Amino acid sequence: MKKLILIFTGFLTIGIANAQFSAQFQAKSGDTELDASLSNINAQAKLDLTLFKKDMSVSFGITSGKLDKLLLTMQPADVYMSLEIGKIVSKPVDIVVASYEKNKSKGWGVIAKEMGIKPGSKEFHALKGKAKDKGNKDGKKDKADKSSASNGKGNGNGNGKGKKK
Numbered sequence: 001m002k003k004l005i006l007i008f009t010g011f012l013t014i015g016i017a018n019a020q021f022s023a024q025f026q027a028k029s030g031d032t033e034l035d036a037s038l039s040n041i042n043a044q045a046k047l048d049l050t051l052f053k054k055d056m057s058v059s060f061g062i063t064s065g066k067l068d069k070l071l072l073t074m075q076p077a078d079v080y081m082s083l084e085i086g087k088i089v090s091k092p093v094d095i096v097v098a099s100y101e102k103n104k105s106k107g108w109g110v111i112a113k114e115m116g117i118k119p120g121s122k123e124f125h126a127l128k129g130k131a132k133d134k135g136n137k138d139g140k141k142d143k144a145d146k147s148s149a150s151n152g153k154g155n156g157n158g159n160g161k162g163k164k165k
Contacts, residue, residue: 028107038077040135045076
């Protein structure tokens, strides 16, 4: 009987610890592409939280203890956004988190704007691009990325079967 109670208590503890990640994530950034990237980041973090924390620690120089504290009240993608916005605007993550707490129902678009990142600005595009890169499972750039050097018209200098100029 004691073993059964211990096993049940263990499952209950694990369930409570993971409950914060079970809710459906909604970025509400105002940009569908950024929202999709953040959803991917969140899903990947749920699959391997240890890897996510290691990545955040290395990428942003944040301690494991600080990450654990943030993850008690935020989804992994929200933690990522807080760290990335803080880095872009050169503000401590605690300031970004305070804005998040105040504006989370309004979404990341409002939070980014409050932090000084205007929609369409180079900072916004940098934020969006970094989230997209982070959201790709293998960390590689999207093959259909429009910022590639190709103009998409197939007029390269290769030795294809097309007409020679």
